[in-house]
Amino acid sequence: MKNKLTYLLTTIAFLAISSVAMAQDGKSPYAGTSHNYSVTPDADATNKTYLWSVSGGGTINGAADGTSVTIDWGTTLGTYTVTFTEKDESTSCSTIRELEVxxxxxxxxLNMFSDASACHDSTGLILASxxxxxxxxxxTVNLxxxxxxxxxxxxxxxxxxxxGSDYSLSSVKVDDGAELGTGGxxxxxxxxxxxxxxxxxxxxxxxxxxGTNVTVTISNGEAIKGxxxxxxxxxxxxxxxxxxNPLPNTTDITTD
Structure with a gap:
């Protein structure tokens, strides 16, 4: 009994890991992504027609009458069906294939680090008035x-x-790369x-x-896999x- 229970728990754990590892593909797409679906049709293409459809949750991007299709999945979570039909127009016979998605x-x-403050780089140095x-x-941008x-x-x-107008943008670099210019x-x-x-x-x-405030705002984040x-x-x-933060506005040293 103990061995059976151990096997059962191991199997459940494996399936749980597998389901996570398989996340974000054409069968389990993230909301808002596009995925390609295809079939290999009958070798004899004479009089054959093809048609794709989707039961909901997404829309077909482009033509639906080829051997492959791109589906743009929306933001509504759920289980939907992708259907492909190949029909022989000379006989009216057809084959249907379905994929549950x-x-x-x-x-x-993506998100930014928390707001913070800093001293000028010249802090602690001997400077002219x-x-x-x-x-x-x-x-810092976080993934x-x-x-x-x-x-x-x-x-x-x-x-x-x-x-403000006291400071001007002088240089911008990302991950110590090339200078990106001062356009903002x-x-x-x-x-x-x-x-x-x-x-x-x-x-x-x-x-x-x-002193001054400098603001960085990120947008249009995208993750790319293939x-x-x-x-x-x-x-x-x-x-x-x-x-x-400004450095103290100390005057030059004077004497009597």
Whole structure:
């Protein structure tokens, strides 16, 4: 009895692991994703016609009368049926194939670190009165997803804004890569799927005794596995604000 119970528990555990590992494919698509479905038809294509349909939960993207089809799954979770019919128009005989598909909850989203504050990079240095200079603020984007789901890359867009006129945007880099320019808006940032964070370094330039807020906002998060693109599910805080604190505005030393 003990051996049977052990076997049963092991089997249940294996099935549970397997179901998680199989998540996010064409049979268990995340809400909001698109997947391809195909068949190999009869070798004799004479007088044959083909037709795809879906019982609900998604829409066919493009033609439905070929041997493959793309289905855009919506946000309504549930179990639906994909149907393919091959008909011989000369005899009116047909073959039907069906695939049960369960649209599951999307686990993927990106979010920013919490708001924080920092001193100017020149803190603790001997400076001339009224000094100006650059300082770097670091923002972090977090990847959140089901651990059992592997992806090739993840992408996002972001924008940078600097409050007030004392400071100007001097440089923007992601993950110590190439300079991205000072336009303030950046698109299609790509990060390898094995990385769980992405760092945005923003350099601003201005007087050391003036403070400012710098805001980074992310958008359009996508996780990519092969040809399958999974959109951000909308969870998480997409904005991080770092406050640059001014250095004390101390005068030069005077003497009598």
């Amino acid at each position: 369960e649209v599951i909850s999307n686990t993927f989203y 009224g000094a100006s200079g650059p300082t770097t603020l670091y923002f 959140n997803k089901d651990n059992a789901w592997s992806i090739d890359t993840w992408e996002y867009d972001f924008s940078v804004s600097v409050d 808006s950046y698109s299609d940032i790509s990060v390898t799927g094995t990385e769980s964070t992405s760092e945005i370094a923003v350099v601003i330039d201005g007087p050391v005794t003036a 040809v399958v693109v999974t959109p951000d599910n909308g969870s998480g805080d997409k904005t991080q604000i770092l406050t640059l």
